[in-house]
Amino acid sequence: QQVDREEERRQEEERMQKEYGCCLYGTYEYPFNAMSQDWSGDQVEGFFYHDISEDCRAAGGQFPVIMQVYTYILCNQYDVDYEMVFALIEKESKCVWDASGDGGESAGFMQIAEKWNQERMERLNCTDLMQPFQNVKVGIDILAELQEQLKGTVPDDQLPYDVLAAYNHGLSGAKQHLWSKGVHEYSYNREIMERAQQLKQETKRAREGREMER
Numbered sequence: 001q002q003v004d005r006e007e008e009r010r011q012e013e014e015r016m017q018k019e020y021g022c023c024l025y026g027t028y029e030y031p032f033n034a035m036s037q038d039w040s041g042d043q044v045e046g047f048f049y050h051d052i053s054e055d056c057r058a059a060g061g062q063f064p065v066i067m068q069v070y071t072y073i074l075c076n077q078y079d080v081d082y083e084m085v086f087a088l089i090e091k092e093s094k095c096v097w098d099a100s101g102d103g104g105e106s107a108g109f110m111q112i113a114e115k116w117n118q119e120r121m122e123r124l125n126c127t128d129l130m131q132p133f134q135n136v137k138v139g140i141d142i143l144a145e146l147q148e149q150l151k152g153t154v155p156d157d158q159l160p161y162d163v164l165a166a167y168n169h170g171l172s173g174a175k176q177h178l179w180s181k182g183v184h185e186y187s188y189n190r191e192i193m194e195r196a197q198q199l200k201q202e203t204k205r206a207r208e209g210r211e212m213e214r
Contacts, residue, residue, distance in 0.1 A: 022049035061095025087195035110139030
């Protein structure tokens with residue numbers, strides 16, 4: 001029986017490697033051990049693991065499976081593009097979970113300023129932006145709100161660029177400093193969108209590879 005269980009586990013791990021590019025379950029140390037891994041098959045459908053960029057690795061960044069799956073599920077719930085969020089995290093913090101920026105004003109993976117988001121944090125029951133799961137939850141909520149505010153005001157293909165600009169500058173800042181001057185794409189949002197496209201291509205190639213194996 002022990003051998004049978006070992007074989008079953010090995011086969012399940014092989015299946016997950018083919019399907020998701022990783023094993024979905026693991027053992028984690030602080031701060032990534034604060035989340036249960038009880039996601040369902042429906043929640044992870046379409047998920048594929050990505051290695052972080054070389055720049056992020058060189059900076060000591062990490063974006064482990066548990067964070068990627070959690071972020072993917074939240075993005076689906078909020079209707080926010082997962083690869084865009086992944087690329088934004090790489091851009092904002094180089095995947096350093098306890099990164100601090102703007103003279104200590106911005107915190108964590110998505111470099112969020114607590115002073116502008118206290119009500120949001122209360123609503124989401126988030127108390128610590130240096131806790132990676134809470135940080136990502138607040139950041140995705142910000143992106144979803146900006147997306148909702150801007151939807152219908154610009155062409156669909158321009159929307160993610162404007163959402164990222166508003167995330168970067170604040171909505172009023174983007175209007176004043178960028179959009180009023182006709183600037184909708186610049187280095188910040190262009191780099192994020194290019195990286196997001198790379199990640200989408202990685203997932204697409206993996207899916208095509210799986211289809212060929214079947």
